[in-house]
Amino acid sequence: MLFSSLTFLFVFLPIVLITYYLVKPTLRNSVLLFASLFFYAWGEPTYLIIMLATIVINYVGARCIEALNHKKLALAGTIAVDLAFLGYFKYYDFFIDNINTLFHSNLDFIHIALPIGISFYTFQSISYLVDVYRSDAKAQKDIYKLALYICLFPQLIAGPIVKYHDVDEQINERHEDFEKFKLGVKRFIIGLSKKVLIANTLAAVVDKVYGMQIEFLSTSVAWLGAILYPLQLFFDFSGYSDMAIGLGLMFGFTFKENFNFPYISKSITEFWRRWHISLSTWFKEYLYIPLGGNRKGPKRQLVNIGIVFFFTGMWHGASWNFIIWGMWHGFFNIIEKATGWNKDKESKGLTIVQHIYTLFVVMIGWILFRADSLSHAWKVIRRLLFIKPCDKDIYELGYYINFNTWFFVIIAIALSMPLLDRVPVSLKENRVANIATNCMLIALFALCISSLVSSTYNPFIYFRF
Numbered sequence: 001m002l003f004s005s006l007t008f009l010f011v012f013l014p015i016v017l018i019t020y021y022l023v024k025p026t027l028r029n030s031v032l033l034f035a036s037l038f039f040y041a042w043g044e045p046t047y048l049i050i051m052l053a054t055i056v057i058n059y060v061g062a063r064c065i066e067a068l069n070h071k072k073l074a075l076a077g078t079i080a081v082d083l084a085f086l087g088y089f090k091y092y093d094f095f096i097d098n099i100n101t102l103f104h105s106n107l108d109f110i111h112i113a114l115p116i117g118i119s120f121y122t123f124q125s126i127s128y129l130v131d132v133y134r135s136d137a138k139a140q141k142d143i144y145k146l147a148l149y150i151c152l153f154p155q156l157i158a159g160p161i162v163k164y165h166d167v168d169e170q171i172n173e174r175h176e177d178f179e180k181f182k183l184g185v186k187r188f189i190i191g192l193s194k195k196v197l198i199a200n201t202l203a204a205v206v207d208k209v210y211g212m213q214i215e216f217l218s219t220s221v222a223w224l225g226a227i228l229y230p231l232q233l234f235f236d237f238s239g240y241s242d243m244a245i246g247l248g249l250m251f252g253f254t255f256k257e258n259f260n261f262p263y264i265s266k267s268i269t270e271f272w273r274r275w276h277i278s279l280s281t282w283f284k285e286y287l288y289i290p291l292g293g294n295r296k297g298p299k300r301q302l303v304n305i306g307i308v309f310f311f312t313g314m315w316h317g318a319s320w321n322f323i324i325w326g327m328w329h330g331f332f333n334i335i336e337k338a339t340g341w342n343k344d345k346e347s348k349g350l351t352i353v354q355h356i357y358t359l360f361v362v363m364i365g366w367i368l369f370r371a372d373s374l375s376h377a378w379k380v381i382r383r384l385l386f387i388k389p390c391d392k393d394i395y396e397l398g399y400y401i402n403f404n405t406w407f408f409v410i411i412a413i414a415l416s417m418p419l420l421d422r423v424p425v426s427l428k429e430n431r432v433a434n435i436a437t438n439c440m441l442i443a444l445f446a447l448c449i450s451s452l453v454s455s456t457y458n459p460f461i462y463f464r465f
Contacts, residue, residue, distance in 0.1 A: 001042045002460070003243045004195050006452055012039065013247075020251060021176075029148055029171070032251060036153040040117070047115035050085060055147045057081050058125045062132045062139040062146075075133045079126055086122045089114055094318030117157040119315060121150050123282055128164040130286055136165045145171050154247035158240050158460055160258040160278035163285070167253065176252035184249025189441045189448075191242025196448040198415075199236035200455065201408045202228045208400050210370060214379045220397055222383040230366050231412040234263065237276070240460045263416045266354035267342035268332040268361055279315070283308050302334045309333060316369075321377060325368040332361050 001008050016035045020028055041048045061078025065071050093109045100107055128149065131137040140146040149171055155162055209217070209225030241258035248255045262275035272280045288308050294301040306327075313326015336342035344351070364381060371377035381387075401409075 001039055003240065003247075004192060004448075004452060004460075006449075009449070009452075017250065028251075029145060032152065033144055033148045036148065036151045036156060039153040040151060040156060044113075044116055047118075050089075050115055050118070051121065051151055052147075054082065054085065054121065054125055055143065055150050058128060058150070059140070059143045059146050062129055063141075065129065065132050066139040071133055075129055078129055082122050082125050082129075086118055089118060091314075091318045120159050120161055121156065123161050123279075123315075124150055124164070126286060127161070127282065131163070131165045131168075137168050140168070140171075152253075154251070154253070155244045155255060158237070158244075159276075160241050160244060160255055161282050162255055162278070163282065166256060170253050174252040180249050180252065184246040186246070186441055187249060188243050188246030189445050191239040191244075191246060192448050193444045194235040194239030194242060194415075195460070196451050196455075197444070198408050198412050199232050199239060200451070201405055202232035202235070202412065205401050205405055206232050206370070210372070210376075210380075214376070214383070217380070217383050219383050219386055221400060222380055224397065224400060225370075225380070226363050226367060226384055228409065229370050230263070230363055231409070231416065233366065233369075234259070234416065235412060236460055261416065261418050263359065263362070264355070264418065265358050265362075266344070266351060267336050267358055268329055269336050269342035271358060271362060272329070272333070279312070283312060287311065298338075302337060305333050305337065306330050320374055321368050321371060324374060325365050328361075328365050328368060 001012060003009075012035075016031065019035075020031045023031055037048065040051060058078060061074060061081075064074040065078070068074050089112060093111065096107045096109055099105060128137070128140075128146070132139045140149070149162075149164060149167065152162075206225055206229045209221055209228075212221070238259040245255045245257070256278065258276060258278050260274040260277065262271050265271040265274055288304055291304045291307060292300055293304060309326045309330025310323065311326070312329070313323040316322040316326070341354075367380050367384070368374070368377045371380055
């Protein structure tokens with residue numbers, strides 16, 4: 001079930017909210033847990049058993065970590081089971097394909113569908129286990145509360161990845177009030193607008209560009225796709241995160257931010273402090289630091305950075321495109337760390353160069369991320385860089401993009417920068433301004449509904465991860 005579906009907006013969410021606030025506070029976790037299991041089963045009832053198994057395994061594993069002397073063994077064993085589930089469903093065919101290619105064998109594929117959200121709830125489960133092992137949190141004795149943490153529907157499918165120690169107290173006890181609820185509604189509408197009005201509009205153009213036969217793809221069109229896809233991906237994913245954070249607030253939860261204007265970054269290092277923050281901080285806390293971080297010397301630190309970005313790419317999907325994309329970002333992180341390029345420059349001219357360099361590296365990376373294969377990505381990049389001219393440019397730029405789309409492109413570029421942060425606090429708190437903002441949000445919601453009624457199915461990009 002999509003957050004941007006009419007079923008969710010006008011049936012599921014209202015029923016859950018009304019039930020949640022009508023029952024006694026002691027029953028609210030039960031309402032959320034039932035709603036979350038129903039939410040997941042709506043899309044994939046077959047794989048609900050995998051999630052339930054994950055909950056039981058991690059419940060028992062954490063209790064063993066806390067109770068047994070061999071804590072490391074209990075931790076490693078439980079994480080191994082979590083990763084086995086993830087590896088089987090997400091990477092089995094990928095490994096078989098590479099083995100067949102490398103050894104000219106003929107091993108069979110399983111051709112099994114990827115359970116939605118498995119990458120996210122697996123990482124949350126590992127977070128819980130490690131937090132218990134480190135004594136950052138106590139093992140949850142109530143299996144239903146652990147189940148709620150793992151499958152809470154606002155962030156179940158595509159994050160943000162919520163670390164257990166950030167939310168365990170909220171699961172046990174949280175405070176709901178009208179101000180928090182109102183803020184959650186506003187945040188949800190903003191996220192819905194990002195997805196429906198901006199990301200979906202840009203997606204129509206990007207899909208045309210990447211669906212075009214390469215011999216018909218001109219340099220100008222390649223640049224169009226290279227510029228629009230980063231915007232589409234940002235508004236698609238940050239829109240989902242906004243909706244998840246907003247939903248959390250409606251039910252009394254406070255989730256950490258997942259994006260902080262990544263396209264204003266002056267280095268790839270900074271980009272990863274601003275993009276998918278929950279994932280990058282997860283890798284930092286649960287992989288980079290355990291590997292030694294920067295505590296074992298500069299050379300080992302660079303190796304650790306490379307390992308983290310290899311697995312960052314692999315986490316995104318069972319494809320060499322994603323692995324190379326991760327290594328591409330890792331390479332520039334290593335170069336920046338080794339040369340000091342990621343540090344702020346005193347010269348304004350150098351700062352501008354830093355911005356251009358970062359946007360270019362990120363843009364090339366997103367081509368690897370979006371293309372159907374490494375071969376396809378390389379062909380698009382060659383068009384982009386004038387290395388291989390177009391053989392038959394049969395479509396003008398107007399075929400791909402119209403005035404309406406240009407309008408949303410300009411809006412997307414503007415909203416990618418923190419322009420609203422410059423608005424004086426006195427104006428933000430002004431009563432007339434607040435009324436105008438509320439009216440604008442109502443209008444945006446109406447536009448979203450109008451668009452959804454007439455639109456085709458367009459899932460969130462990160463659903464496939």
